[in-house]
Amino acid sequence: MTGEMIAFFFLALTAIAGGVLLINLSNVVHMVVALIFTFIAIAGIYITLSAEFVAVVQVLIYSGAITIIMLFGIMLTRHQEKEKRAPRLKVILTGLAIGLFFLIMYGKIKDLDFGQQNAELHIDNTKKIGIELYSHYVIPFELTSVLLLVALIGSIILAKRDDDEKEAKK
């Protein structure tokens, strides 16, 4: 039982506990807060996989930005404080289908192993990612900036109040 193992089990347990809380809690805000634990634990998982830069990005984007934007979405819309449960039959059928999916996938992945190469991904991780992004992946990188601009403008236009249409209707 090495320290790496202990860290992995702790982080995996936190991630799964956050997910289970998301399913079981009834208050909507509590669900989102439970998911922050999952996102931060996944950032820790990335560190055990020697991906420091992805871990930092995970903390910034997911547990920072996306969680806050979802909390804003909850605050801006009126909702029942206590979430009503879906019909019982639907929950059971969905659970059975997902359980079947889980068993099939688990049967496939449980013995998967390619053998370990001695990769040293953690040395100068951020620097190497930067060099790769600006040399080999420069076109997808620039396209991503276009995508972000489109998403920004699109969401502003979608969420903007349509005053002109209302005046036209009058």
Place this chain on the structure above:
Amino acid sequence: MSSIPLAAYLLLALILFCIGLFGALTKRNAVIVLISIELMLNAVNINLVAFAKYSINPGLTGQIFSLFTITVAAAEAAVGLAILIALYRNRQTVNVDEMDSMKR
């Protein structure tokens, strides 16, 4: 070298994906459905980063792919929330059972 087998990471990602799928299919608040989809995308990212380290040719490609996925997921969350707010303004609801104007 690492003492954790690849299958452990894949199993964790599978469990998180199943939780996200269950939440996306059974929850009735649309914000929770959106955030369950984010959880599923996160599980996929764990797979990408795990295969980047444990594949036959270890390299940074998987990590860079996961960075792109995170960007697209953030854009998706923003647009999804904008659609949700536009819908809320018209229908006064965030309940996915009542969003059926295209079925009638």
